[in-house]
Amino acid sequence: MLTSKMIKEAAYAAGADKCGIAPISRLKGAPKEMNVSYLFPEAKSVIGFAFRIPRGVQRGIEEGTQFYQYPSIAYGGINEIFAPNVLYQVGRVIEDAGYEAFVYRNTGARGCVSDMDGSEGNSLSPEEQIEYIERGKKATAHHRSVQFTRAAREGSVPPDLQFQFRLVAVACGLGEIGWSKMLLTPEFGPLQRVAFIFTDAELEYDEMYSGEPLCRRCGACVRECPGSCIPAINSGKTVRVDLDGKICEWGDIDMWRCYAFYTHGGRYYNPFVPKEVFDKNENGDLNLLEGKTEASETEIMKVYGALEKYFPSWVGYNMAKCGGCIRGCVSVLEKKGGCMEDRFKAPLRTKKAWKMDR
Numbered sequence: 495m496l497t498s499k500m501i502k503e504a505a506y507a508a509g510a511d512k513c514g515i516a517p518i519s520r521l522k523g524a525p526k527e528m529n530v531s532y533l534f535p536e537a538k539s540v541i542g543f544a545f546r547i548p549r550g551v552q553r554g555i556e557e558g559t560q561f562y563q564y565p566s567i568a569y570g571g572i573n574e575i576f577a578p579n580v581l582y583q584v585g586r587v588i589e590d591a592g593y594e595a596f597v598y599r600n601t602g603a604r605g606c607v608s609d610m611d612g613s614e615g616n617s618l619s620p621e622e623q624i625e626y627i628e629r630g631k632k633a634t635a636h637h638r639s640v641q642f643t644r645a646a647r648e649g650s651v652p653p654d655l656q657f658q659f660r661l662v663a664v665a666c667g668l669g670e671i672g673w674s675k676m677l678l679t680p681e682f683g684p685l686q687r688v689a690f691i692f693t694d695a696e697l698e699y700d701e702m703y704s705g706e707p708l709c710r711r712c713g714a715c716v717r718e719c720p721g722s723c724i725p726a727i728n729s730g731k732t733v734r735v736d737l738d739g740k741i742c743e744w745g746d747i748d749m750w751r752c753y754a755f756y757t758h759g760g761r762y763y764n765p766f767v768p769k770e771v772f773d774k775n776e777n778g779d780l781n782l783l784e785g786k787t788e789a790s791e792t793e794i795m796k797v798y799g800a801l802e803k804y805f806p807s808w809v810g811y812n813m814a815k816c817g818g819c820i821r822g823c824v825s826v827l828e829k830k831g832g833c834m835e836d837r838f839k840a841p842l843r844t845k846k847a848w849k850m851d852r
């Protein structure tokens with residue numbers, strides 16, 4: 495008989511750092527386009543896996559000396575290699591027991607609604623757009639959502655169905671969502687990525703996290719975001735979700751603004767781009783990074799277009815320039831506690847965070 499214990503043993507043996515299991519019924523309140531019950535209507539259980547992000551991939555950003563390890567290992571490596579391997583191995587155990595394992599790794603930006611803001615239709619994907627125009631020599635528009643998708647059968651939802659990974663991780667008992675919208679876990683703070691298996695097997699379920707709040711509401715993520723993308727703790731700008739009785743609340747982040755600053759950092763946090771480029775701000779292309787306009791797809795395209803030539807190469811995933819909210823969060827949690835306690839002998843941050851003088 496297939497048990498949760500067998501699944502967790504297989505998960506840890508294959509390399510997962512955390513594994514939690516929830517009944518699908520815990521997710522019943524999700525909006526239709528993101529409701530996992532349409533994925534596999536007979537599914538009874540969802541199994542969540544967390545994969546730690548090594549703290550060391552943030553070291554180069556913390557020192558201002560190496561920016562590629564975070565996107566290549568912590569995004570690309572986990573999403574493309576480490577997590578799929580665990581899904582595959584655990585899926586085999588489930589299917590050997592006669593149940594189906596609908597494995598679901600992180601694919602992103604493939605849903606019928608934008609993964610940036612939940613809006614339907616046309617939201618551009620600037621980096622892919624540039625890649626296609628310049629390297630593929632095609633003018634095909636690339637989006638954060640699929641454009642002309644239709645439900646394949648009556649009463650269903652258009653493919654590809656994407657769901658809120660972090661909320662499903664909370665449902666599986668892996669952790670809580672912090673003010674910065676990151677998933678926090680007691681062991682790794684904000685440093686993990688997640689993946690899932692949906693199965694028709696009924697299993698023993700984990701409770702959702704109910705200990706002391708993992709987010710300290712300290713505001714370090716707000717202060718250390720170079721683009722002021724995360725609202726102040728007492729601003730009242732929140733997103734609130736009732737997840738089968740567990741209230742999850744986080745700051746209503748300006749995701750499009752984050753899109754620009756995460757990759758490009760801005761004047762004080764981007765050592766790859768000469769100061770003169772920001773001073774000149776040709777055609778007003780850097781108005782968004784210079785704080786002179788609000789975030790919009792048009793403004794983000796201008797930023798990507800203007801700064802793309804200053805980067806050595808892409809690594810498949812956007813490079814991380816800021817990492818501000820994550821590093822700020824790790825730094826606070828390590829020093830003040832709540833989670834990540836005693837994981838490392840020395841803290842991530844041993845000197846003042848850098849900011850270029852220009």
Ligand code: SF4
Pocket residue numbers: 718719720721722723724747751752753755756816817818819820
């Ligand atoms: S990833 Fe960077 S730009 Fe985005 S919210 Fe965090 S600190 Fe701000």
Ligand code: SF4
Pocket residue numbers: 672673674675708709710711712713714715716819822823824826
């Ligand atoms: S930095 Fe502070 S407020 Fe922000 S998510 Fe982490 S613990 Fe919460």
